[in-house]
Amino acid sequence: MIERVPTYTADQVRDAERPLLEAHVPLMQRAAAALAAIAREELMGAPGARHFAPLEPVVRERADAPRPRVLVLVGSGDNGGDALYAASRLAPVADVDVLLVSERFHEAGFAAAVGAGVRWIELPEAADAGADYALVIDGILGIGASGRSALRGRAREAVTALLPLARRGGMPRVVAVDIPSGLDPDSGAADDAVLPASVTxxxxxxxxxxxxxxxxxxxxxxxxVDIGLGLEGxxxxxxxxxxxxVTAPQG
Incomplete structure (x- = not known):
């Protein structure tokens, strides 16, 4: 069912997040839990739910059935952290590869992902396997890129390498984390180096x-995803x- 909701600028959202982050409210964990649940729905074709229970391993009909493959694109900011923690939650149900597109990344999230069995790969392997992935999670850039949203460097190289799959109709479904990377969060401006999302x-x-x-x-x-921001006023x-x-798990 389509719902109409208000929209806000990146500055307004950051201002609402700031007191919660200063109070150590686990916004990233809330976001990652919801992201992983929605990614799992995309993989398993499960119907949407308004509240997400903790992920449980999926019992497959055949023990030798192939597991779906997921590619997670990870940038240097909080979106990358959201994506890494979501990757760790998806590891029980999928073979998850992480492609780091920046020398900086969320180290605790990366440790959680690797500890859960996620693989760290380089761009040539990701590009070669592109059509084999059931899902791509785009966690490169978020609202921190307002005003300078165009992808650069390794991030742009990665997206450019995957875009031909979309043009040929062979692109896996793409889940964008917060916004499609390369899209300006305020104006909606974007150049051609953006992965079109199936779901944001x-x-x-x-x-x-x-x-x-x-x-x-x-x-x-x-x-x-309602993560508890106080935007009422x-x-x-x-x-x-x-x-x-949907409402993210509160924790």
């Missing part, structure tokens, strides 16, 4: 850029349609 899982509030410019074209279905900048609103 956006945290706390719908970013204005998802409903402006190229946002609707690149975001796919938008799922809004903040003036929204617009409205957007989302496919559903």
């Amino acid at each position: 899982v956006t945290f706390g509030a719908v970013k204005a850029g998802l409903a402006a410019g190229r946002g609707p074209q690149l975001a796919g279905d938008v799922v809004l 903040v003036q929204p900048v617009g409205e957007a349609s989302v496919s559903r609103v």
